[in-house]
Amino acid sequence: MNFPYSTKKWMKLGMAAFLTTAIGVGTLTASANTTENAANANNEAATETPQSDAPATAEGTDTAEEQAAADEETSAAQPTAVENTSPANTANTPAANNSATSAAVEDLTLERAIEQALETNVTLENARLNKKNADINYRLSYPTPAKMPEEAIETLSAAQAKYVQQETQDLNKKLNELNLAVTESKIKLGAQQQYYDLVYAMDDLELKKKSLARAQAQLKVAQAAFDVGTKAKTDVLQAEMGVASAQAALVSAESALEIARMNLNDFLGVDLNKKWNIVPEHKQTAKITKTLEQAQQEALSKRVELVQAEGELQLAEVNVQVIEKYSALSTYQGRIARNNVETAKLAIEEQKRAVSKEVAQAYFNLNSALQAIEFQKKAMESAAESYRLTNLRYENGLATTLEVIQAEEELANRENQYQRAIQTYNLAVVNFDTALGN
Template sequence: MTISLAAVLTTAIGAGTLTASANTSTTEQIKTTAAATTEQTKATTAAGAETTTTATDAKDQTTAGSQTPAANSNTDKTTTASTTTNTNTTTNTTPATTAPVTTTPATTAPSSTAADQLTLEKAIQQALETNATLVTARLDAKNADLNQMLSYKTSAEMPADMIESLSAAKAKYVGNAQLEMTTKLNAMQVTATEGKIKLGAQQAYYNLIFAQDDLELKKQSLTRAQTQLKVAKAAFQVGTKAKTDVLQAEMGVAGAQASLTSAQNAVEVARMDLNDFLGVDLTKSWKVVSSNKQTAPIKMTMQQAEDQALAKRIELTKVQEELKLAELNVKLIEEYSALSSMQGRVARNNVEKSKMAIEEQKRSITKEVSQAYLNLNAAREAIDYQKTAKDSAAESYRLTNLRFENGLATTLEVIQAEEELSNRENQYQKAILQYNLAVVNFETALGS
């Protein structure tokens, strides 16, 4: 999909080497050309215009020879010196006006880090462009529209005064309505799939952020364990602590190292999951720009949220369209046949089924929105609780260290306090993750 930076740099260096070699040959050519030009100027003083042209050509060659890549600094110095001498000779010999010498600035290759930055918005956009499920849904919708057009085009063009039977009426009116509804529902299905893709992209994005944050926490935990080990060894060497304190500290370092390795693996898995969902190379690396949702309380009430969802959710629109089609069937049967017939009774039953489907869909949407609303409030409050617990664990770890330094606590107690702090830090980060996901789910439930 993109040209790697290594390939670009390799090409640039290769080109620079060729240019430097060419400049050495060009310098010798310039000397010869400049000497020939001087002799020609003396012999053809009367032909000033011709001399001017020759000098200008020599000047152009000199200018071309002066442009060398920055990567070949030694060659640049030699070539530039020779070129300067030749330029002066040509200028003095030919007093005619020449174009000013210009140097083309070196082009800086774009930074791959900047290109690989991933924000929440970019993750969503990438998924909407390359997610395989969404691309397939769009193609399926196009194929369905084409098939519907081919099936109903002839019937829809039938004049109304030629319709004399129920089957002909259905072929024209129901077929027409079916075509319009199918086209509309196909577009709605693509929109619904886009909503799911947006949801999935955000979930994968936040999972990667959580994995990276957790990795940083595990690094901090390992640093604390290593510091404790140094303290325990120093105390053991001066005879103030027993060998068991050193052994316990070593176990603490080993546990922290194992947790770090697990966190590193989790980052790689989360990155691959994100790449897979986005539809890009599984090995692609990202510099993720963290973007947390605002933790302000929800401004709308639950009833307002339910009303908004009922007005925007595509699922409800779908069953409403199906009701319209069922009612059209009843109308045609009533006009061209009899509602008391078998077809009439079936058509009326289908209308009732469609009405029940609408009520069922409303109930399902209302339940989903209510749950998302409650989960969001709970997730927001959990952040405050976990932050308090994390701060308390940090203070407990600090005090335990002080007690250890004064001989009032063992290494095991310090290790336990550190593990508690590490766990609380992890729970706080997880609370932030759960809140971000709760916001995403709530927005999806609203039909956003």
Template sequence: MTMYFRFFLFFLTMSTLGAWAPAFGADQMTYDLGQAVARGLEANEGIKSVRQALNASKLGVKSARGAFGPSFNVKYGYTHYNEPSKIMGMQTSPQDQWLFGLNINQPLFVGFNILTTYQKSLLAEDQTKSQLNQAELGLILEIQTNFLNLLKARKNVQSAKDSLTRLQSHLKVIQAFYDVGLKPKLDVLQAEVDVASAEQDLLSRQNEVDTQEAKLNTLLNYSVNSEIAYVGELEYAPFSMTFEECLDLAYKHRPDLIIAEQSVEIARKDSKISASGLYPSVAADFDYSRQGDDPTVSGSKYQDSASAWQVALNMDWKVFEWGKTYYAYQQAEENALRLVSEYNKSKTDASYQVKSYFLNIQEAAKRIGVNKTGVEAARESYRMAEARYQAQVGTNTDVLDAQSSVTTSEANLNQALADYKQAVADLYYAMGQKNPALDIR
């Protein structure tokens, strides 16, 4: 019995530890901005889809390269004739014939079609790489935007908590004055209304935090209910790059401009492919055949040799097709010119976008300085209004107005800090630069 009892205790202990192990071992995942972006790029389904498209384009290059080599065609068949061939009453061929044939065809010149198609496939692969880069930049910006909104929402929650604390403290002061008959009931009621309003505002601010966390979870391919700690602060650091430097980077690295330029090159390749029909096609052929009256194609008594071969050089040239090829070539040329115009327009739009975001950075930076001063002044004004009220020389309205000014100035500062970081994120996106952690230089 002792042995069984010990075994039972051991089993019970291990089962209990196994049940509690996940709770003890599961640490809450923590992400700063850079880590969140890295996770998103790794796990986001949209990015995976573009990567699969890139793999497909690589296979397209291999397929186009295969057209340079010779093609091999093998055939094997059986034919039965209802009557054997005869000459002067003598049979000259078997009634049952088996045939094996091999053809090797090597294109020598097809109007630059094969070469141009291969070059086009290389451009298509490069274009897909640019599309992947563009998708990654878009995801980075989306994660950064939501992350910054989360940080702003948290600061707004803290500001709402501070506001509620100030209003509750003021309500206690008013209630104490009212209890001894120094203040009217109206002051108490006004303070209670403001406390209730602050509580409602706090709930709304907290909901913004929860919403942004859920959105970030989905961008990182987690469940919306996942408990993930996103850490970071809205901090100001001066942006030192000049507009000319930003514009130069945009012209060199923006994936949409690169894609537009590659589209022009692909269109020119299409034009060249269309023009290939104006040239002759030249190919070499090698044919080898065997025949016989049984499946081994080993010949028959009616044949001197079971096999034969030949080599041929052929040229095929469609001299006239009523302008079909010529107008197809002209159509492709016009399409290439259209894409050139679209590329130039995209370049102009890019310069405006860079300028706009650059100005947004400067404007937000100025607002940060102004609002920092405003917050300090509002807090000092509130302290003075509260002190005057407690000294019976100020009014309840003065305190409530001062408290409202503190809340407003703090919200303005939070918005300015978030706008500054957002403008930086937008500018890096406009320059085609990946800056996951938003390290400002």
């Protein structure tokens, strides 16, 4: 077999290939060893570093411990920050909701209560609708007889249709407007009454809370005295009865408050469960600047009832004039018409007396309510001082628990009477203004 190279040549080529393979394998092995050695060196360096630093100084140890503690704090702080952020957001959410709820709860002043009643009171809405219907009927029925020419009138009934019926319709239209004004006045009065009833219920609830706190304090004193043997068990039992009585009064006051709120909402024509942020307002206590006679004259010039009575008199007189012109007053219709005039005059006098009497009652009630505030205030202050002195006597062994309880009940009663006097005065002012026709 013939080869292109000699045997010596082939041996050289074989050695070259072997060396090339050996060099490549060695290079790869050396590279792998180098990487492994580098990794081992790093591990040994990491292991030897604390060992070499450990015997150095106490400061090194402290530094390492502080660093480790710092690392732990840092790692612990990260989840804590997340937890704090989340609850903070959670806490802020209810706060925001509460703010939104507070914003949704409207403030209710006395003026706002009146405005709300004039907007949504059902009785007033019905009165307005009735007036609209009356106005429509007036426009429908007015033109026909009123346009009848005078020369076309031949009978009394035709004359009455033209003049009396027209006068009646005009009077009714005017009275419908006045009746609506009267209804609005009553709604204003009612709104103020309901508002002050709610304010009183709120004040009464606060008084009941104070009374309960005083009773609980007395119970603690009696229990402490019994524990050390200076008071008998009956003192504790009496104090417990006082607490129970105060708790019952508090529950009753809470119920009265909810009922007063519901009554106000019902009168205002809003949701019965609607919550209000009540802004208490009280009338300024001041003496009446008018005399009774001046107040009565003012009412006689403003009250709608008198305007209505005078309008009915005018209508009766028109009927008499028509009968006199187109018939005769000696007829039965003429007699009845003249009697109706006298009846209307008597009605005016009767209405004047009724208005004068109403104004006088409101006037005297306002004066007495003003004086009652001062008297009830003095009585409340005296009851508070009596309660304080009774407590001092009890602490010195000169009064019984029953006496303390009785003094506290008297104080609570006087506080309630004072608040009631304020409410009575507020309503007296409103009633007096209404009686004047304002």
